[in-house]
Amino acid sequence: MPGRKAAFHSLGCKVNSYETDAMRQSLLAAGYEEVPFVPGADVYVINTCTVTNVADRKSRQMLHKAKEMNPEAVVVAAGCYVHDAGERLTADPAVDIIVGNHEKGMLPVILEEYFNNQEQSKGIAVSDIGAVRDYDELMFVPEGEHTRAFVKIQDGCNQFCSYCMIPYVRGRVRSRKPEEILKEASELAARGYREIVLTGIHISSYGLDFDFPGMNRQTPDAKSAKTNERLAALIQDLAGISGIERIRLGSLEPGIITDQFVLMISAIRKVCPAFHLSLQSGCDETLIRMRRKYTAADFEEKVELLRKHYDNPGIMTDIIAGFPGETEEEFAKTESFVRKIRFSRTHVFKYSVRKGTAAERMPGHVPERVKQERSGTLIGIDAQERRRFAEVFLGKPVEALFEEKIVRDGAGYMRGYTREYVPVLMGTEEDLSNKILTVVPEQVTAEGEMLCEFHPLLISK
Numbered sequence: 001m002p003g004r005k006a007a008f009h010s011l012g013c014k015v016n017s018y019e020t021d022a023m024r025q026s027l028l029a030a031g032y033e034e035v036p037f038v039p040g041a042d043v044y045v046i047n048t049c050t051v052t053n054v055a056d057r058k059s060r061q062m063l064h065k066a067k068e069m070n071p072e073a074v075v076v077a078a079g080c081y082v083h084d085a086g087e088r089l090t091a092d093p094a095v096d097i098i099v100g101n102h103e104k105g106m107l108p109v110i111l112e113e114y115f116n117n118q119e120q121s122k123g124i125a126v127s128d129i130g131a132v133r134d135y136d137e138l139m140f141v142p143e144g145e146h147t148r149a150f151v152k153i154q155d156g157c158n159q160f161c162s163y164c165m166i167p168y169v170r171g172r173v174r175s176r177k178p179e180e181i182l183k184e185a186s187e188l189a190a191r192g193y194r195e196i197v198l199t200g201i202h203i204s205s206y207g208l209d210f211d212f213p214g215m216n217r218q219t220p221d222a223k224s225a226k227t228n229e230r231l232a233a234l235i236q237d238l239a240g241i242s243g244i245e246r247i248r249l250g251s252l253e254p255g256i257i258t259d260q261f262v263l264m265i266s267a268i269r270k271v272c273p274a275f276h277l278s279l280q281s282g283c284d285e286t287l288i289r290m291r292r293k294y295t296a297a298d299f300e301e302k303v304e305l306l307r308k309h310y311d312n313p314g315i316m317t318d319i320i321a322g323f324p325g326e327t328e329e330e331f332a333k334t335e336s337f338v339r340k341i342r343f344s345r346t347h348v349f350k351y352s353v354r355k356g357t358a359a360e361r362m363p364g365h366v367p368e369r370v371k372q373e374r375s376g377t378l379i380g381i382d383a384q385e386r387r388r389f390a391e392v393f394l395g396k397p398v399e400a401l402f403e404e405k406i407v408r409d410g411a412g413y414m415r416g417y418t419r420e421y422v423p424v425l426m427g428t429e430e431d432l433s434n435k436i437l438t439v440v441p442e443q444v445t446a447e448g449e450m451l452c453e454f455h456p457l458l459i460s461k
Contacts, residue, residue, distance in 0.1 A: 006032040007041035009062050012049025014199050014250070016079060018150050020047040022140035023078070023107050030108040039069040043111065047104075048081030050169055052352035056081060060092075067094035074114065078104055083129050083169040084356070090122065100126035101155070101170060105138040129171035132156075133209070137180060141187045147403045147416075147434045149193045153181055153234070154200035158208070159253075161280075162291045162358040163323070163351070166201060173205040178234050182241070189243030194434060195401055196238065197248040204253040206231045228256055232264040239270040245436060246401060246419065251276045251318070254294045257302035266309040274314035274344075274421035275306055282337025283330040286323055289362065296337050303341055312392055314344040314420035319378055322351045322371030325364035331374050338381055344389040344420065346382040350375045386448030390422050393441055393450060400424040400439050402432040418450075428454035 006027050010020035023045060028034060035041050044066035048059035059081040066075045077089055078099040089095055097114055099107060103125040114123040135155060142149055156171040157164075185196055200206065207230030238247055247270045254277050265271045277299065281287050284295050306313050319334065338346065350371040353360055366374075402416035402424075413425045414432045424439060426432070432454075441450035 004032050004042040005035045005040065006043040006045060007035050007037040007066075008045045008047070009037050009066075010047045011058055011062065012047075012051060012055060012080065014150055014197075015152060015155075015201055016047050016049060018140055018152050018199065019079070019101075019104050019138055020045070021142065022138045023047070023104055025140055026105070026108050027111075030112075037066075041066075041070060041073055043074045043076065044069070045076045045078060045107070048077060048079040050081040050084045050165055050354075052354050054352055056084070056355075063092070064094045074111070076107070076111075078107070080166075080169040082126055084165060090124065095122070097123035098126055101129060102127045102132050102136050105136050129169065132171045133174065135174040135176045137176070139180070139184050141184060141191065142193075143191065146193060147401055148195040148197060149188045150197045150199045151181060151184055151188070152176065152200055153198050154203055154206045157202040158205060159202065159293070160291060162289060162362070163320070163354060165354055165357060168356075170201050173202060173208050175206050175209050175230075178237065181234065182237055185238050185241050185244060189241050192243075192434060194244065194436065195246035195248065196244055197250060198235075198238075199250040202253070203231070203250050204256040206234065228258060228261040229264075231256070232261060235265055235268060235271060239268045244270065246270055246272050248272045248274060248421075249276075251278055253278060254299050254302045257305055259305060262305050262309045272419040272421065273306075273310040273312075274316065274419065276316040276318075277302060279317040279337075280320050281323065281326075281330075282319075282334035282341075283326075284333075286326055286330050286334070289325055289359075290320075290323060291358075296333070300337075300341065312389075312420065314389070314422065315341065316345040316347070316421070317341075317343050318347045318349065320349050320351050321375040321378055322366035324351070324359055324362035324366065326351075326366055326374075327364075335377060335381070338378060342388070343382070343385055344422070345386060346378060348375050348378040348382065383446075383448070387444055387446070389420075390441070390444045390448045390450050393418070393420075393422065394444065395440060395442070397438050397440055398422075398424075398450075399436060400426075401436045402426065402434070404433060405431060414454075423447075423449040425449050425451050426454055427451070430454065 008020055008024050010017050046062045049055040063077055074096045076097045077095045082098050082100055110125050154175045156173045157167045158173050160167050207227045282296050303315055398418045400416040400418050402414045404415055406413050406415050412429045413427055416424050439452045441452045443451040
């Protein structure tokens with residue numbers, strides 16, 4: 001709507017951020033003007049999250065904050081919380097329009113219909129997400145000077161882990177057509193982006209919903225192998241796009257890491273040797289309660305496969321501390337496993353109750369104090385391992401893609417990342433944004449960043 005001012009706020013994961021940017025781009029194309037998320041906007045779009053009870057609360061707070069900033073504005077609640085809140089959100093006077101995950105691409109039309117029909121009390125566009133089987137073609141091509149862009153390749157999840165609501169609010173696996181992904185990546189390359197990150201809710205399931213001859217008669221292992229081939233083929237096609245120098249993969253399930261899959265992607269030079277494998281716990285008893293589909297030994301085998309095909313790959317993970325029923329002995333197994341694997345980066349989360357999940361109803365909820373202690377232990381290990389992993393590259397030529405200028409303790413630096421996703425700081429006032437340089441790190445900071453000095457003979461491309 002020409003002349004109207006729109007403000008945006010995104011909560012939660014990188015997929016939500018991508019979709020918020022896509023909604024922003026669609027409204028700007030429709031004639032809206034973007035303004036900061038402060039008083040004065042005509043439309044406030046809040047892309048909500050519902051991964052934990054805390055996320056629910058933050059979503060409600062942002063919706064009410066928007067209405068308080070301008071009671072006359074139209075407040076749009078979009079995303080995951082919409083699918084869980086149901087009638088509570090419909091009855092909330094702070095919300096004017098409710099938009100489901102599958103309807104985000106229709107936001108300009110939804111707003112236009114709302115403005116043209118002021119008699120309605122609330123605009124509602126929410127599908128039964130569990131019944132949705134087609135991918136919502138929501139595309140975002142960023143503008144401006146950047147180096148890295150996220151490309152969404154799928155939506156939904158079929159895993160049903162005991163602590164998670166995602167399958168209920170995102171629906172089943174829906175994969176984006178390869179030609180649409182390649183189109184978006186080509187446009188990114190044309191705008192100067194040199195690195196893309198494949199993201200989604202569960203990218204290890206990419207292609208699972210595509211029609212394969214006789215797919216319904218295939219065993220689970222055969223289906224998994226077929227999806228691995230589809231993802232590897234997509235990566236191969238993306239690598240053929242001129243201008244895209246690096247391809248990173250979002251969070252992967254351990255099951256996708258097979259000899260065949262790693263052999264295929266390791267032959268593609270543009271794939272960065274940095275892999276995020278979701279662990280959640282290093283204890284088999286805890287993994288069973290979580291409904292994860294692997295054992296600690298399975299996970300270790302996958303890590304060894306990656307290290308077999310790559311020299312010093314970055315291996316990153318997520319861990320939940322204090323899951324219901326986690327005893328001291330179970331946590332000790334996780335702690336020991338984390339020390340054994342030696343991750344390059346570990347994201348640690350204290351277990352947070354999510355209403356409506358199986359985990360909420362489990363006995364043995366861990367006291368907050370104990371969860372804090374356990375997460376602190378794992379965070380301490382992570383700090384040590386980040387430094388240790390960075391030190392592996394000291395004195396050796398490494399390739400870094402520089403992203404931005406920063407100031408640290410009064411000195412100017414360029415910050416970038418190696419292919420293994422180790423942060424690099426180069427002491428220089430020169431703007432090297434979006435340049436790939438071969439550097440030799442000389443020192444590692446307490447935070448695990450590699451320090452190097454600018455040299456005019458650095459190899460670049």
